[in-house]
Amino acid sequence: MIFSEIEQSFKEKVSDKVRISSEGIDRYRVFTPFVFNDGDHLAVVLRKYGSRVVLTDEADTYMHLTYSMKEKDLQSGTRYEIISNTLSTFGIQDVDGELILEVPDHQYGGALFSFIQAILKISDVSFLTREYVRSTFMEDFKSLLCETVDQKRIVFDWNDPVRDPEGKYSVDCQINGMRTPLYISALSGDSKTRDATIALLQFEKWGMPFQSMAIFENQEAIGRRVLARFTDVCDKQFSSLKSNRKRIQKFLLENLN
Numbered sequence: 001m002i003f004s005e006i007e008q009s010f011k012e013k014v015s016d017k018v019r020i021s022s023e024g025i026d027r028y029r030v031f032t033p034f035v036f037n038d039g040d041h042l043a044v045v046l047r048k049y050g051s052r053v054v055l056t057d058e059a060d061t062y063m064h065l066t067y068s069m070k071e072k073d074l075q076s077g078t079r080y081e082i083i084s085n086t087l088s089t090f091g092i093q094d095v096d097g098e099l100i101l102e103v104p105d106h107q108y109g110g111a112l113f114s115f116i117q118a119i120l121k122i123s124d125v126s127f128l129t130r131e132y133v134r135s136t137f138m139e140d141f142k143s144l145l146c147e148t149v150d151q152k153r154i155v156f157d158w159n160d161p162v163r164d165p166e167g168k169y170s171v172d173c174q175i176n177g178m179r180t181p182l183y184i185s186a187l188s189g190d191s192k193t194r195d196a197t198i199a200l201l202q203f204e205k206w207g208m209p210f211q212s213m214a215i216f217e218n219q220e221a222i223g224r225r226v227l228a229r230f231t232d233v234c235d236k237q238f239s240s241l242k243s244n245r246k247r248i249q250k251f252l253l254e255n256l257n
Contacts, residue, residue, distance in 0.1 A: 003020070003022060003028070005108075006020060006028065006046065006108050007019065007020050009107075009108040009109035010030065010108060010109050010112050011109075012109055013108075013109025013110055013112065013113050014032065014109060014112050014113050014116065015032065015033055017032070017033040018030065018031065018032050018033075018112070019031050020046065023045075026047060026048045026053075027045065027046070027047040027048070028045065028046040028047070029044075029045055030044040030045065030046055030055070030112065032044060032112075032116060034116055034119075034120065036064050036123050037123065037126055038064065038067070040064065042057070042060075042061075042116060042119050042120075043057050043058060043060035043061075044056075044057060044112070044115065044116070044119075045057075045058055046103070046108070049100065049102075052102050052103075053102070053103045054100050054101060054102050054103060055100070055101045055103060055111055055112060055115045056098055056099065056100045056101075057098065057099045057115075057119060058098055059096075059097040059098045059099075061099055061119050061122055061123065062074070062097045062099075064123065064126075065122075065123065065125065065126055068126050069126070070242075072242075073242075074125070076140055076143045076144070077136050077139035077140040077143050078125075078136045078139040078140075079125045079136065081139075082121070082122070082124070082125055083122050083125065086118050086121045086122050087099075087118070087122075089118075090114045090115070090117065090118040091114075092115070092118050099115075099118070099119070099122075101114065101115045101118070137186065137188055137217045137241065138172075138186055138188075140241055141172070141173075141186040141215060141241060142156060142173075144241065144245060144248065144249070145173055145175075145184070145252075147249075148248075148249045148252050148253065149175055149252060149256060150177075153175050153176050153177040153256070154173060154174075154175055154176075155173070155174045155175075155176070156172065156173050157170055157171075157172065157173075158170060158171050158173065158174035158183075159171070160203075160206075160208070163206055164202075169198070169199040169202045169203070170199060171183040171184065171185060171196070171199060172184060172185050172186040173186070175252075175256060177256065178211075178255075178256060178257065180209040180210050180211055181209075181210050181211070182210070182211045182212070182213060182255070182256070183200070183203070183210050183211070183212050183213070184212075184213045184214070184215065185199075185200075185212070185213070185214045185215070185234070186214075186215055186217075187214055187215070187216045187217065187219075187222070187230075188216075188217040189217075189221065189222070190222055190223050190226045193222055193226050193227065193230050194226055194229075194230075196214065196230060196234075197226075197229050197230045197233055200212055200233040200234065201233055204233070211235055211236075211255075212233070212234045212235045212236070213234070213235060213236040213237070213238075213251075214230070214234050214236070214237045214238070215237075215238045215240075215241050215244075215248060216237070216238065216239055216240055216241075217240065217241065218239075218240055219237070219239035219240060220239070236251065238251075
């Protein structure tokens, strides 16, 4: 690798502000003007990796994400899909948390441009966490059920097509294949909890045989009176998805016969 040629390729394809610094034989620290949401610069290193020349973040990107979320939150739902799709699109390997992109045929500038794009897109999941927590809660809810239960038995956003063709009284998930179906509510706030209470009461009024279960995003955030009314009509509750993931799976596997 020739120092001056590499740096010039980076400048031409990415930015005049890119510079590199040698840190040993065939190893360079790459400094760019691009930063994470917290203001820290992206970590990029160009080095030999076996017989290949690669760009690597040396696991810095995931480390930054875990400042604002748990590592397991990156392994399911919307966050996981964004990360996986990004890695696939840009041809980046995830090797035990280290992101690695091979530089093809001395195309240093193009590789750096792609690598930076990928890191910035992956880092956007921290913004997603702050602004769209409820949507990811629903994605995580659906992902958990699909991982645990045969998807042929699952109907999301179910309503009774005969008694309620307009879907005024719906449930987030119906699981079939037992003597009585299981209705599962994903509850992210007071309004959703009130709606679930009304729906379950209506199902009772219609004389429908069913079992009921609820998974809260955070049960402690639900108003006391709202929660009390819901508790009267729901058979089984879990106070949060994140802290009860294994318990939820165990309950489902033991009761869906």
